[in-house]
Amino acid sequence: MRIKDDMKQAALFEATVKLVNEIGFSASSVSKIAKEAGVSPATIYVYHKNKEELIVSTYIDIKQDMSRAVLEGFDPTLPIRDIFQNVWLNMFAYISEYRNYVQFTEQFASSPYNELVNHQEIEKYFKPVIAVLQRGISQKIIKDVDFDILATFIFYPILTLSNARLCRTVKLNDAMIEKAFTLAWDAIKL
Template sequence: MIVYYRIMRHKDENKNEAIFQATIQLLNEIGFSNISMSKIAKRANVSSSTIYVYFDNKEDMLGKLYMNVKQKLSANVLAGVNDLMPVKSAFELVIRNQIDFLINHKDEFLFLEQFSNSPLIQILCLEDTAPMFQSLIDLVNRGKKEKLLKERDPLMLLMQVHAPISGLVKMHLNDEFRLDEKNIEELIEMIWDAIKA
């Protein structure tokens, strides 16, 4: 009797991360329309067949990459935030964390900006990333309950937090504006003024 064993390749987290980083870099350099699995494999120093151990196809990989980057963003933005902090202090920490992440993870930031404005986000029917940021929604609702924040939809209030940060970080990365401590403090004050009751 002859027994055949199927050799299963195990997933290596380092290769997975290398594939993700190669994809982000290429997307930022050449855009979505020019990217291919073979270009990603070459940049990540893996064979094209290796990519298919991790992902079904390019769309599967892009969707998982987006979810991976959003998870990193939420973990970093919410680092150190807890329910015992005063609402204003928690928002200050969220703002500082977000600025720090976006500046120190430029490639991921540019990828998220590009992907969020791409029709791919609808085509891929990605799972909702809102649960990753539920703590921020809870913070907004706590601020509203304590009569510290405007009685508005939490997502509208969070856009008042995110949009100016994103815009100024882009200008900072393009050397059009300097986000130093003084400017960060002023930004925090302006954001708080925009959302406070």
Template sequence: MPRPRDENKVLLIHAAALKLVIKTGFSSLKMADVAKEAGIATGTLYIYYKSREDLINDLYVVTKKEIAEVMLSPENQEDTLYGSFKKMWLAYFFFCYKNPEKMLFTEQFLYSGLISETNKALTDSFFEPLNQFLEAAKKQSFIKDLDVELLKAHMHGALHEIVKLLIKSGQRPEAFPIHSMFELTWNGVRL
């Protein structure tokens, strides 16, 4: 009998929070600002979330899930390992370029001390297929025999910094040597 919850509001809240994160950094994200940006009352936020911490944790999980789906999409499956690898790398690269707020948010959140252990494990699980892909590539001697977490850290860190530079420079991605940048990473990990 009650008035139904407007599930679209969650999306509005997420979008608003991310928009503000990119503006002033996530540490200064204010609930009142999020509400205003989303076009709702501050109190309404507390219908959907128990607290600021809750909201931010949810946003993190949702965003990580989206990233995993973008990277691990069947569309990125190619005949060769190299081909799949490059497609996934490019998919993540363009995702970050088009969604810098999501990239910066996930990056900053991980070291904010706000993430719960549960959510850390949950988001890690989204990337299990990527781990398996890399393990397989290792077994087939396509890439160096280093710990998968190490390889991922190397690629992830490099990619993020590059995207940040691209965004700062204001260049269009077409003017950017994306393929050369990919080769930087690939020449590092390949055997």
């Protein structure tokens, strides 16, 4: 038995992201993805059980990649504000470099595919950040609000700022990223 070809695996990943971003889930047929990746449609079924699994696994791969990038240089001993600021900067760096990945996850998250993934599994990747949030609440640094509401104000705006339309009209520079972080921090801090 030959070994599965990592190049093909990667080509399929990139082709899936690219096509879904360009033409949406609906129009991204298996054969179009195969052609974009330079393989036969049948080959996709060597690597993935079916189309659904191809798309869901692409999403999970991105989320894993994203969490690794976001937690880079994570230091729980720093002041809480600095920890969050570091997370923001990592996030923006990631978004700048891999905007297409983020765009894919946004489309995915608001599609019915979203129901097929184990979100607890994915939240696990971001656990350290959540822990800091909880520490902040107990230390009366962060508002004592339902966790989901806090998350909405810290994490969601970052994603939104990466929106295609926004990023096209506003080229985000360091000063603006700073300011944006200030808004997020003001929202959650006590």
